[in-house]
Amino acid sequence: MVSDTKKKAFIESFSDFMSDSEGLEQEDLIADLKEQKMDVNQLKIDVAEVVKRGSEERRLGWRRRAKQKIEAIEKLLGCAQVIPGSVIDVKDRITAFIKDTYGPGALDHAEAYFRNKGTLSESDIKYLFEDLEQLESLEKPSSKQD
Amino acid sequence: MGKEDEVLKHLEAADWDDIIIKLTHYARWRAWRYRWRVGNPDQLPSGKTPRDIALNAITKVWTGKRAWDPDKYPDLLAHLKWIVKSDMNHLFTSMGHMTGCRINDSENRDGPEITYNEAIPDPASDLCEPPQTPEESLLAKERTQHEEKAKQELFALVKGDEDLELLLLCIDDGIDKPELIAKEMGCDVTKIYTLKRKLLRKASAINKIMQQEQ
Numbered sequence: 001m002v003s004d005t006k007k008k009a010f011i012e013s014f015s016d017f018m019s020d021s022e023g024l025e026q027e028d029l030i031a032d033l034k035e036q037k038m039d040v041n042q043l044k045i046d047v048a049e050v051v052k053r054g055s056e057e058r059r060l061g062w063r064r065r066a067k068q069k070i071e072a073i074e075k076l077l078g079c080a081q082v083i084p085g086s087v088i089d090v091k092d093r094i095t096a097f098i099k100d101t102y103g104p105g106a107l108d109h110a111e112a113y114f115r116n117k118g119t120l121s122e123s124d125i126k127y128l129f130e131d132l133e134q135l136e137s138l139e140k141p142s143s144k145q146d
Numbered sequence: 147m148g149k150e151d152e153v154l155k156h157l158e159a160a161d162w163d164d165i166i167i168k169l170t171h172y173a174r175w176r177a178w179r180y181r182w183r184v185g186n187p188d189q190l191p192s193g194k195t196p197r198d199i200a201l202n203a204i205t206k207v208w209t210g211k212r213a214w215d216p217d218k219y220p221d222l223l224a225h226l227k228w229i230v231k232s233d234m235n236h237l238f239t240s241m242g243h244m245t246g247c248r249i250n251d252s253e254n255r256d257g258p259e260i261t262y263n264e265a266i267p268d269p270a271s272d273l274c275e276p277p278q279t280p281e282e283s284l285l286a287k288e289r290t291q292h293e294e295k296a297k298q299e300l301f302a303l304v305k306g307d308e309d310l311e312l313l314l315l316c317i318d319d320g321i322d323k324p325e326l327i328a329k330e331m332g333c334d335v336t337k338i339y340t341l342k343r344k345l346l347r348k349a350s351a352i353n354k355i356m357q358q359e360q
Contacts, residue, residue: 007320010297012179014314017322018346019175021168023339028346029171035349036174038197040167046201047166051157054208058154 090125094132101136156216157208165223169200173230178356180238191237199237203229299355303348313341 008016021029030040099107173196180190189195203226206212212229219225297318304310309331316327324342328335345352 008322009293010318011293013317013320013322014300015175015178017317017324017327017342018178019172020324021171023324023336024342024346026164026167028343029167032346032349033167033170033174035353038170043166043170043197043201044163047162047204050201050205050208051162054205055154055158058150058157058208061150 090122090129094125094129097129097132097136153214153216156222157214160222162204165226166200166204168223169203169226169230170197172227173197173200173234176231176234180234190234191240194237199230199233200226203233296355300352303351303355304345307344309337309341310344313338313345 033040033043095107177190177196190199203212206229207214207222207226214222214225216222297314301311301314304314312331313327316322316330319330321327321330324335324338328338331338
C-alpha cells in the first residue's frame with residue numbers, strides 16, 4: 001500500500017481508528033452493531049449461507065475443471081484422427097519389424113541404441129522406418145541369390 | 147494438494163462468525179469517510195448498507211471474483227477489508243456521491259477494478275484536486291466547516307475525560323494507530339483499546355454528531 005504522505009483530516013483519522021477492531025472483544029463489536037440496529041444473528045445466518053453456497057460451488061469445481069480437460073483431450077484426439085494410422089502406430093511397427101526381421105536379440109540391441117527414441121519426432125521415426133524397409137528390400141534379393 | 151484445494155481448506159477453516167462481525171464493524175466506520183448525499187452513512191448509494199458491502203466482499207472471495215492467495219496475503223480479514231475499502235470507493239466514485247471535491251467519472255466508472263495492493267484513494271484527500279471553480283471552493287469550505295463542527299462536538303462529548311481528550315488530540319494530529327497513540331500518550335497499548343471501548347459506548351452520541359456533519 002502507498003502510505004499517506006500528507007496529514008489526514010480529523011474525520012478520516014477518527015474513522016480509521018474506530019474501524020479497526022484490534023484490541024476489541026467480540027461483545028464490544030456486537031454491541032456496536034446492535035447500536036446500529038443491526039440483527040447480528042441474521043448477519044451470522046447470512047454469512048453461513050454465503051459460505052455454504054461458496055463451499056459447495058468450489059467443491060464441485062473439480063467437475064468443471066475435469067470437463068474442461070475432457071474437452072481439451074477430445075480436441076486433441078480430433079486432431080489425431082487426421083494423422084494417418086500408419087504414422088500413429090509407427091513405433092509399434094518398427095518394434096515388430098526389427099523383432100521379426102532380425103530376431104529378439106536385435107530388438108534388444110535396437111532398443112539400447114534408440115534408448116531415447118521417445119525424443120524423436122514422428123517424422124524422424126517415419127523416415128527411420130522407411131530406411132529400414134529399404135534395407136530389408138535390399139537384403140531380401142541378396143539372400144535369395146545366396 | 148492443488149492451489150484451489152488449499153484455498154478452499156483455508157476458507158472452510160476460517161471463523162466466519164467472527165469475520166463478518168469485524169468486517170461489518172469496519173465497513174460501518176469506514177462509511178463515515180464518505181459524505182453520502184443521502185445523509186446517512188448506513189444507507190449507501192444503490193440502497194446498499196455497510197452490512198451488504200461486507201457480505202458482498204465475502205461472496206467475492208468465495209466465488210473467486212476477488213481471488214485470495216493465502217501464500218501472498220495470509221491475513222484473510224485484511225484482504226476482505228481491502229475489498230470493502232475498494233468496493234466502497236468504487237460505489238463512491240461511480241455514484242458521484244461527493245460534495246467537497248470531484249472525481250473524473252469517466253476514469254473511474256468503467257475502468258478496470260483496482261488490484262490488490264494498489265492504493266485506494268481516500269475521498270477527501272488524495273483524489274481531491276484543489277478547488278477549481280467558485281462552486282467547488284464553496285463546497286470545500288462548507289465541508290471544512292462541517293468537519294470542524296463535528297470535531298468540536300466530539301471533543302465536547304469527551305470533555306472531562308482527560309485520556310479521551312488526549313486520544314482525540316492524537317487523532318487530530320493524524321495519529322490513528324493504537325501503538326503510535328500509546329507511544330505518544332506514554333501508556334500501554336491496552337489502555338488505548340480500553341479508550342476505544344469507551345468511545346464505542348458513546349457510539350449513539352457519535353452517530354448523532356456525525357449525521358449532523360453530513
